[in-house]
Amino acid sequence: MSKVTVTTLQAHKAAGEKFSVIAAYDATFAGLIEEAGIEVILVGDSLGMVVQGHSSTLPVTMDEMVYHTGCISRGCKAPLIIGDLPFGSYSTLEQTLTNAAALMRAGANMVKLEGGEWLLESITAMTERGIPVCAHLGLTPQSVNAFGGFKVQGRNSDQAAAILEDAKRVEAAGASMLVLECIPSELAVQITQALSIPVIGIGAGADTDAQVLVLYDMLGLCGHKPKFVRNFLADNDSVQSALKAYNDAVKEGTFPAAEHGFS
Ligand SMILES: Nc1nc(=O)c2c([nH]1)NC[C@@H]1CN(c3ccc(C(=O)N[C@@H](CCC(=O)O)C(=O)O)cc3)CN21
Ligand SMILES: CC(C)C(=O)C(=O)O
Numbered sequence: 001m002s003k004v005t006v007t008t009l010q011a012h013k014a015a016g017e018k019f020s021v022i023a024a025y026d027a028t029f030a031g032l033i034e035e036a037g038i039e040v041i042l043v044g045d046s047l048g049m050v051v052q053g054h055s056s057t058l059p060v061t062m063d064e065m066v067y068h069t070g071c072i073s074r075g076c077k078a079p080l081i082i083g084d085l086p087f088g089s090y091s092t093l094e095q096t097l098t099n100a101a102a103l104m105r106a107g108a109n110m111v112k113l114e115g116g117e118w119l120l121e122s123i124t125a126m127t128e129r130g131i132p133v134c135a136h137l138g139l140t141p142q143s144v145n146a147f148g149g150f151k152v153q154g155r156n157s158d159q160a161a162a163i164l165e166d167a168k169r170v171e172a173a174g175a176s177m178l179v180l181e182c183i184p185s186e187l188a189v190q191i192t193q194a195l196s197i198p199v200i201g202i203g204a205g206a207d208t209d210a211q212v213l214v215l216y217d218m219l220g221l222c223g224h225k226p227k228f229v230r231n232f233l234a235d236n237d238s239v240q241s242a243l244k245a246y247n248d249a250v251k252e253g254t255f256p257a258a259e260h261g262f263s
């Protein structure tokens with residue numbers, strides 16, 4: 001597989017071909033994810049929970065994200081690498097540009113940040129400076145304290161309309177991808193159809209352009225299993241075959257099933 005770019009993923013959306021994404025944090029797994037044919041690796045701030053043992057993503061620092069982005073970058077060649085900007089690292093425009101550049105120097109090909117309306121200026125500024133941006137809407141875990149828990153978002157019609165509006169605005173501001181996390185499947189369909197940029201879902205039903213899961217969740221290693229997770233190691237005899245099964249299931253449209261989505 002040659003290097004995956006934003007253009008590659010745009011073409012997948014245009015052709016109606018799904019692609020797959022895994023959140024991972026180290027070089028050895030990056031190599032296995034690449035070998036499975038998975039297009040995108042997200043260096044997620046979820047590492048604060050699954051690697052560091054915190055109960056939210058809030059304690060994760062820029063230095064830690066830079067370190068793990070470097071680890072992923074050294075472990076694979078082809079996958080597009082998205083680096084998460086951690087909580088508090090994009091509060092002002094200047095800080096956002098400095099921190100996004102640090103993730104790019106560490107090996108990211110794109111940066112992701114959580115939010116809509118309040119980030120439009122930052123999204124445009126990064127895009128203008130050659131930093132591709134992935135936006136993230138719905139259940140944005142860095143706002144867990146504002147939400148009062150990891151709760152499905154967009155269930156009432158006002159909230160749903162606001163998320164759809166934010167999605168259109170981040171695209172117009174220059175975002176080249178969008179993650180939708182834990183929203184009703186019907187809302188995800190609407191947003192995916194309304195946008196021309198690729199939409200990656202987690203707990204957002206089967207009809208987004210791509211799916212993402214946290215590596216340790218899809219290997220069944222985490223104690224708490226959210227509704228949107230499937231353990232792909234349960235019916236495979238190695239990590240390698242579990243990753244291939246995930247990639248196949250996403251591309252064939254057999255994962256996620258209806259039971260993994262929210263209404
Ligand atoms: N291991 C892991 N996997 C993840 O997907 C993940 C992380 N960590 N850390 C950062 C965020 C937190 N995430 C979470 C965590 C829990 C739920 C959860 O338990 N959701 C309930 C839905 C509750 C409702 O109906 O409102 C569920 O039943 O799935 C969802 C997303 C997603 N991200
Ligand atoms: C779950 C995904 C979308 C994420 O942001 C992460 O792994 O940090």
Ligand SMILES: [Mg+2]
Pocket residue numbers: 044045046057084
């Ligand atoms: Mg994240």
